[in-house]
Amino acid sequence: MDRRTLLKSSGAILGGLTLSGLINRAQAATPANAAVISFPTEKNPLLLNFNENSLGMSAQAKQAVVDCLPTAFRYPDAARAELIEQIAAHFGLKSENITLGNGSSETIQAAVQAIVLQAQQQQKKVQVIVPDPTFNYAELYAKPLGAEIVKVPLNAKLEFDLATMQAKAAAFAGKSIVYLCNPNNPTATITPAATMDSWIKSAPADTFFIVDE
Structure with a gap:
């Protein structure tokens, strides 16, 4: 039995035997009047600038969360590996081409740091080209690393x-990171x-794209 199979089987067995009773007791002990924010209100409005979903969580997603509770105390290695394999198969990629993050911010940080490190090792300058306004985490992660931030106003x-973003990348003597949030946040x-694919394919050399969708 390999490690992945062991994780799957042990998680299911222990979850079924030991956690189901605990979860049931915890649910029973939850006050009926406990504050639950499920719909936007005047005091808790929908945050459109965070791209919050006005429809809320789907019934299938809620059920998926409930189904995973019995094994929530285990490391999710097996489930993570299986999800990566499914995503890779869907897009016709290899598993090593896929990485998962806790939201987009973690992955944006990793990508920015990797490209900046590569530029530093090659003794090249690096700039981050971003539309303005947009979700600003790419520039926040890049600025402490010494990268130049180039903001291009929306039309x-x-x-x-x-066109302007491409021109700035072409005129730069170094590596360019282009960050695009699509749909853009907060507009x-x-x-x-x-349009995005065609533009990326025609980009100058040493240009890297982080597309946050």
Whole structure:
């Protein structure tokens, strides 16, 4: 039995035998009037600038959370590996091409740090090109590392000025990181996938893209 199989079987067995009773007792002990924020209110409005989903969590997602509770005390190695394999198969990639993060911020940080480190090792300058305004975590992670931040204002339709961003990447003597949030945050404007793909394929050399979708 390999480690992955062992994790799957032991998690299921222990979860079924030991946690089901604890979870039931915890649910029974929860006060009926406990504060639960499920719908937007005047005091707890929907945060559109965070791209919060106005429809809330789907019934399937809620059930998936409940189903996972009995094994929540175990490391999720097996489930994580299985999810990566499914994502890779869906997009026609290898498992090593996929990484998972706790939300997009963690993955953005890892990508920025990896590219900046590579630039430093090659003794090259690095810049981060971002639309303005946008979700600002890429620049926040890059600034302490010494990367130059280049902000390109949105056009009159609140769309990305892709031509200007491409020109700034082409004119830079070093590595460029282009961060794009699609739909953009906080404007909610969407750049068609075909437009994005065509633009990325025509990008100058030493240009890296972080597309947050």
